[in-house]
Amino acid sequence: VTRETEQTAARPLPTAAVTLTHPDRIYWPDEGVTKEGLADYYAQVWRFMAPYVVNRPLALLRLPDGINGRQRFFQKHAWKGMNPHIDQIIDPKDKQGEKLLRITDFDGVVALVQSAVLEIHPWGTTTDNWEKPDMITMDLDPGEEVAWEDVIAAAYELKARLEAEGLAPFVKTSGGKGLHVVTPLTPKAGWVQVKAFAKWLGDSMSADNPDRYLATATKAKRKGRIFIDYLRNGRGNTAVAAYSTRARPGAAVSMPLEWSELTADIGPAYFTVDNTPTRLDALPGDPWDGFFAAAKPLEKKR
Ligand code: ATP
Numbered sequence: 001v002t003r004e005t006e007q008t009a010a011r012p013l014p015t016a017a018v019t020l021t022h023p024d025r026i027y028w029p030d031e032g033v034t035k036e037g038l039a040d041y042y043a044q045v046w047r048f049m050a051p052y053v054v055n056r057p058l059a060l061l062r063l064p065d066g067i068n069g070r071q072r073f074f075q076k077h078a079w080k081g082m083n084p085h086i087d088q089i090i091d092p093k094d095k096q097g098e099k100l101l102r103i104t105d106f107d108g109v110v111a112l113v114q115s116a117v118l119e120i121h122p123w124g125t126t127t128d129n130w131e132k133p134d135m136i137t138m139d140l141d142p143g144e145e146v147a148w149e150d151v152i153a154a155a156y157e158l159k160a161r162l163e164a165e166g167l168a169p170f171v172k173t174s175g176g177k178g179l180h181v182v183t184p185l186t187p188k189a190g191w192v193q194v195k196a197f198a199k200w201l202g203d204s205m206s207a208d209n210p211d212r213y214l215a216t217a218t219k220a221k222r223k224g225r226i227f228i229d230y231l232r233n234g235r236g237n238t239a240v241a242a243y244s245t246r247a248r249p250g251a252a253v254s255m256p257l258e259w260s261e262l263t264a265d266i267g268p269a270y271f272t273v274d275n276t277p278t279r280l281d282a283l284p285g286d287p288w289d290g291f292f293a294a295a296k297p298l299e300k301k302r
């Protein structure tokens, strides 16, 4: 028996009703990742990924000809011929506006793969509770010449500051250049309060250590410093989903880690479509076990 059949026997993978046309179409040429390979990847991670993408408004990065192709669409709305397993939903605050996009199950993610969606960027809220975010994402963006160890130190500093507020932060690689510190919230505070809290966090870190951190989006000032990007936390803003692939060379993914795994050996694009199934098989369980159970409401003191 191969390793693959052993795993399938132990834990059946989800199957989809969506047909993949041209399953051999290449999305990441250097890594040889095809449309079918991407669908297989999402089948492997689905049991952990689902809560971070299901029933959330989505922004999608769609590259019909793969990562080196000329077409690159960042879409918040339907496109021509969109698969019916991708829902169109009305934003309750913009009832006349163009409908937004959502998936509700594994068929949905396979429909995204079929449509060459190579990055999935959800809102930090579910469509059960549009006005009350259920997570805060702090995005650590290192400028040029920042050592990886310093990005790790920034994540630990954010962790300490969030814990001091009674919250339970988790960490993931971005699959690009940085880390995301993601904190579950009981949906209670609204967008304005959550974004103000995220800004306060970024501002306090940069005020205490202006040589290391900044919390303003001015690219020119980033050299040697880490931008604490709190701007993922407004209504309609998005951040790449846990387990989403990145439309960049390497076929890296945004990988949830246990804090103990965040060492200098694991860079921001360390985990990929290729090595993720092996990683998940080797883990005792979900690296973000207890994420939503750890949610606390944001107290109204900032
Ligand atoms: P990295 O580690 O390389 O920074 P990242 O995912 O954090 O990876 P950022 O550039 O820091 O990337 O974040 C950009 C965010 O802005 C994304 O998370 C996404 O939700 C959003 N975004 C990405 N592309 C677009 C776009 N074309 N238009 C609007 N928003 C976008």
Ligand code: MN
Pocket: 139, 140, 141, 174, 178, 179, 229
């Ligand atoms: Mn980033």
Ligand code: MN
Pocket: 139, 141, 229
């Ligand atoms: Mn950013």
